[in-house]
Amino acid sequence: MNGNLPRNGLRKLFGSVERVVGLSSSSSILGVKNTRINGVGNLVAFGGVGVAGLKSLAGSQRRQYSTPAEEKMTVRDALNQALEEELIADERVFLLGEEVGQYNGAYKVSKGLLDKFGPKRIIDTPITEAGFAGLAVGAALAGLRPICEFMTFNFAMQAIDHIINSAAKLHYMAGGTVQCPIVFRGPNGYAASVGAQHSQDYASWYGSIPGLKAAIRDPNPVVFLENELQYGVSFPISAEVLSKDFQLPIGKAKIIREGKDVTLVAHSRPLNFCLEAAEKLQAEDGISAEIINLRSIRPLDVDTIVASVKKTNHLVSVESGFPFFGLGSELSALIMESEAFDYLDAPVERVTGADVPTPYAFNLEALAFPTVDTIQWGTEAQLGNSLRCLDTTTWKKIIFLLAVALMQSVDKKGYPSLVHALMEVAYFNW
Amino acid sequence: MLARAVFVGFRTTNSFQWTKRLLSVTSQVFQSSSKDDAKGEKVPFPGATLSYFTNKMQFIQSIDPIPTYRVMDREGKILDPSQEPQVSEEFSLKIYQNMLTLNIMDLILYEAQRQGRISFYMTNYGEEACIGSAAALDNNDVIFGQYREAGVLLYRGFGLDEFMNQCYSNEQDNGKGRQMPVHYGSKELNFQTISSPLATQIPQAAGAAYALKRSSQKNCVMCYFGEGAASEGDFHAALNIAATMTCPVIFFCRNNGFAISTPALEQYKGDGIASRGIGYGIDTIRVDGNDVWAVFNATRTARQLAADENRPVLIEAMTYRIGHHSTSDNSLAYRSKTEVEYWKRLDNPIIRFRKWLENKNWWNEEEENKFRTEIRKEILKSFSRAEKLQKPSLTELFNDVYDRPTPNLIAQKQELKRLIEEYPENYKLNKFKNEGKDL
Numbered sequence A: 001m002n003g004n005l006p007r008n009g010l011r012k013l014f015g016s017v018e019r020v021v022g023l024s025s026s027s028s029i030l031g032v033k034n035t036r037i038n039g040v041g042n043l044v045a046f047g048g049v050g051v052a053g054l055k056s057l058a059g060s061q062r063r064q065y066s067t068p069a070e071e072k073m074t075v076r077d078a079l080n081q082a083l084e085e086e087l088i089a090d091e092r093v094f095l096l097g098e099e100v101g102q103y104n105g106a107y108k109v110s111k112g113l114l115d116k117f118g119p120k121r122i123i124d125t126p127i128t129e130a131g132f133a134g135l136a137v138g139a140a141l142a143g144l145r146p147i148c149e150f151m152t153f154n155f156a157m158q159a160i161d162h163i164i165n166s167a168a169k170l171h172y173m174a175g176g177t178v179q180c181p182i183v184f185r186g187p188n189g190y191a192a193s194v195g196a197q198h199s200q201d202y203a204s205w206y207g208s209i210p211g212l213k214a215a216i217r218d219p220n221p222v223v224f225l226e227n228e229l230q231y232g233v234s235f236p237i238s239a240e241v242l243s244k245d246f247q248l249p250i251g252k253a254k255i256i257r258e259g260k261d262v263t264l265v266a267h268s269r270p271l272n273f274c275l276e277a278a279e280k281l282q283a284e285d286g287i288s289a290e291i292i293n294l295r296s297i298r299p300l301d302v303d304t305i306v307a308s309v310k311k312t313n314h315l316v317s318v319e320s321g322f323p324f325f326g327l328g329s330e331l332s333a334l335i336m337e338s339e340a341f342d343y344l345d346a347p348v349e350r351v352t353g354a355d356v357p358t359p360y361a362f363n364l365e366a367l368a369f370p371t372v373d374t375i376q377w378g379t380e381a382q383l384g385n386s387l388r389c390l391d392t393t394t395w396k397k398i399i400f401l402l403a404v405a406l407m408q409s410v411d412k413k414g415y416p417s418l419v420h421a422l423m424e425v426a427y428f429n430w
Numbered sequence B: 001m002l003a004r005a006v007f008v009g010f011r012t013t014n015s016f017q018w019t020k021r022l023l024s025v026t027s028q029v030f031q032s033s034s035k036d037d038a039k040g041e042k043v044p045f046p047g048a049t050l051s052y053f054t055n056k057m058q059f060i061q062s063i064d065p066i067p068t069y070r071v072m073d074r075e076g077k078i079l080d081p082s083q084e085p086q087v088s089e090e091f092s093l094k095i096y097q098n099m100l101t102l103n104i105m106d107l108i109l110y111e112a113q114r115q116g117r118i119s120f121y122m123t124n125y126g127e128e129a130c131i132g133s134a135a136a137l138d139n140n141d142v143i144f145g146q147y148r149e150a151g152v153l154l155y156r157g158f159g160l161d162e163f164m165n166q167c168y169s170n171e172q173d174n175g176k177g178r179q180m181p182v183h184y185g186s187k188e189l190n191f192q193t194i195s196s197p198l199a200t201q202i203p204q205a206a207g208a209a210y211a212l213k214r215s216s217q218k219n220c221v222m223c224y225f226g227e228g229a230a231s232e233g234d235f236h237a238a239l240n241i242a243a244t245m246t247c248p249v250i251f252f253c254r255n256n257g258f259a260i261s262t263p264a265l266e267q268y269k270g271d272g273i274a275s276r277g278i279g280y281g282i283d284t285i286r287v288d289g290n291d292v293w294a295v296f297n298a299t300r301t302a303r304q305l306a307a308d309e310n311r312p313v314l315i316e317a318m319t320y321r322i323g324h325h326s327t328s329d330n331s332l333a334y335r336s337k338t339e340v341e342y343w344k345r346l347d348n349p350i351i352r353f354r355k356w357l358e359n360k361n362w363w364n365e366e367e368e369n370k371f372r373t374e375i376r377k378e379i380l381k382s383f384s385r386a387e388k389l390q391k392p393s394l395t396e397l398f399n400d401v402y403d404r405p406t407p408n409l410i411a412q413k414q415e416l417k418r419l420i421e422e423y424p425e426n427y428k429l430n431k432f433k434n435e436g437k438d439l
Helices: A008-013 A075-089 A113-117 A129-141 A155-167 A203-207 A270-285 A302-312 A327-337 A339-343 A362-367 A372-384 A392-413 A418-427 B004-030 B090-113 B128-135 B152-154 B162-167 B201-215 B233-246 B272-281 B291-309 B337-348 B351-357 B365-388 B407-422
Strands: A040-047 A071-074 A093-097 A123-124 A145-149 A182-188 A220-227 A235-239 A254-257 A262-266 A289-293 A315-318 A350-353 A369-370 B143-144 B221-226 B247-257 B283-288 B313-318
Touching: A071 A327, A071 B090, A075 A093, A075 A113, A075 A235, A093 A129, A113 A123, A113 B351, A123 B090, A129 A145, A129 A155, A129 B201, A129 B233, A155 A182, A155 B201, A203 A220, A203 A327, A220 A270, A235 B313, A254 A315, A262 A302, A262 A372, A270 A315, A270 A372, A270 B283, A289 A302, A302 A315, A302 A327, A302 B143, A315 A327, A315 A372, A327 A350, A350 A372, A362 A369, B090 B128, B090 B152, B090 B351, B090 B365, B128 B152, B128 B291, B128 B313, B128 B351, B143 B152, B143 B201, B152 B162, B162 B272, B162 B365, B201 B221, B201 B233, B233 B247, B233 B272, B233 B313, B247 B291, B272 B283, B272 B313, B291 B313, B291 B351
Parallel strands: A040 A220, A093 A123, A093 A145, A145 A182, A182 A220, A262 A289, A262 A315, A315 A350, B143 B221, B221 B247, B247 B313, B283 B313
Antiparallel strands: A071 A235, A254 A289
16 A cells, blocks of 8 residues: 555556545534533544534535535634633633744634733743643643643644643543543644645544543543644534534534445545545446544544444545554454444445655645545445446356356365355455 | 744734734833943843843853752751741651651561562652651642652651552552552642653643632642653753743752662753753752751742742752662662662761751650651551452443543443353452442
């Protein structure tokens, strides 16, 4: 598996096998508002999809949402509004990070908050991630509800000890006597030609840690993964989402497009591409794709995915992280361990970021992440892999092989066994 | 660095605001920049507003060494009567008896580890005067420890049973048997549970102090750490952030000469840890850490600075770790027995304090022997009580990862219950509280 995209001609030659392709961008944050700050340890990954995120779930722009769209809002404004509502609702909530105050945040997510809440609640820190993340953990242990902004999650590596060894574990290590209600948030994943050290998707890093959750009003620590490229993207937003008390449920995925032939699972920016790919698949191949927005990485809503796979019999996982030990790897394993395995008509297909340090060059970077095309190809390959979509030539091949196998089984066993023959065919690597 | 540069690129929209801010800073500097004949002309630069221009090129390698404050000499004699704290006999004896208790508890638990009865232990030998710092605090001041602060906890009122239960990981351990021995913690006593990752408590202490400051409660946070931990980035991060956010926190460095095997002289090259505090603009003092009253006086004053004026303070208490780092260490591999014996006999904080008490006629040989015998008996009793208690309930296997167990944890718990019901003979249920019945 590598980052090269299978081209049209090639894709017919190679059947299934996982294909790691890169994605590129699209979706949004969803869920932020939900995230209210209570907690102690959640890892949520909202990535870039839309606005609604903060508050609602989101989805993404075009295409059908189940939530009626009455208004549009950018992801940035949704985050800003969710932060403001939380700051108003609870005096213990405060925001800290580099340039979040005077400068309004590197991406203007905290615009206007310093003027509204003052320097006691909106705190500009020195450039010391370990310092302000550690300070936030201490403040949470002492009863406050900090929102700790990282200019990007790439910088959070300076402070990862505090996130993983302190925030995520102290409740457990202290025998349940203390809580650490905190939200670590900031842009995650690749942006636009900012080089390998600033383009990483940390969903699987934080997702593997027990004690973390991914989103805000929860009493556990939450890691909230946003996406820089989605900040300026607008999404339709309903009146319900705009209400002060609207919260997204953490740990609940959302089916943002219904379908019957294949299940696409994604979060954050790649969701946009999934939606587009789904339209193309419908138009060009007559394939009806169901799309699930994970919204939260941990807890992961396995039930929703399993139910969908039982319906569609096919699963394609799409993410902008690296393939090795990634979200797609985990999804594949979870599906194999679930009853959905018996419903699969083809191996799970992974569409991921390329397994390389993210290129700085724009053109190479574009090839390193999932796109509409790679998602479409991955989905076609995966469906081409199942008996349902076999063309006439393939059927002829199967019948020929069946006949050969039947003859062989007669030779070996002395009598024809259809079951035996079928088994041999089944083991043939298509 | 690249990243910072990249992000600068996004800043254009607000450049006006930035310019305004810079201008205002600069104009303040210019207003105050008058010529001082003695020192010369003050610089206008925003990054060092107190500096003066000089014609002399000079690299500064060191400043005068920071002195070490003490109240008593090694014989327990007060050197300057104005520095002797005005305290009662009862107060002094509480500190002293805690020092003795700590010392005897260390002996017993260290031996228990050698006999394989507990898995691990860390003694406090030589650093007993640290209790003087606890005595200068208010009970509502929050404490973040490193791991060698059992004396502080003892002074706060942590019972012998609580120490023993933690070391035995039994069903009454506050930590539910999830950590190695000496990782004590007590919510009631405002003592944050000890957390193994080194130095993380230092910035966290600044955060807890920030929370206290916001609550307008006139309390502070006390944060203990060793001179080795002060080499971690977290230490520097913490001092800078506590200074810039004016957090009411006391950073208390126990400079005991060794970070496991690394001697302090290889740990850093500057003038100890104290010199760094000054660099961060923090009120700093170095004290004789074997002198209870020096530790007490310094902490009491530091507490006022922190709690009343929201100023972070750094105290460097110089001492010597007489014991091994932990039961996993044999310090004879890197230091001589003679050296250790020297400190044990000639500069022992317990002996020094005892001499002071005896000079006051508040203590004598007979009381010493009586107290030692009694406390030893009490500790041993508590020890065997803890040894006999069951382990925590099996349900605790699934608790506290989150505030409420997640669905996968609930499923795992049900599976365990099923297995136990099906194969009871394979589980030694009587070892656990409630014997698995509460699953």
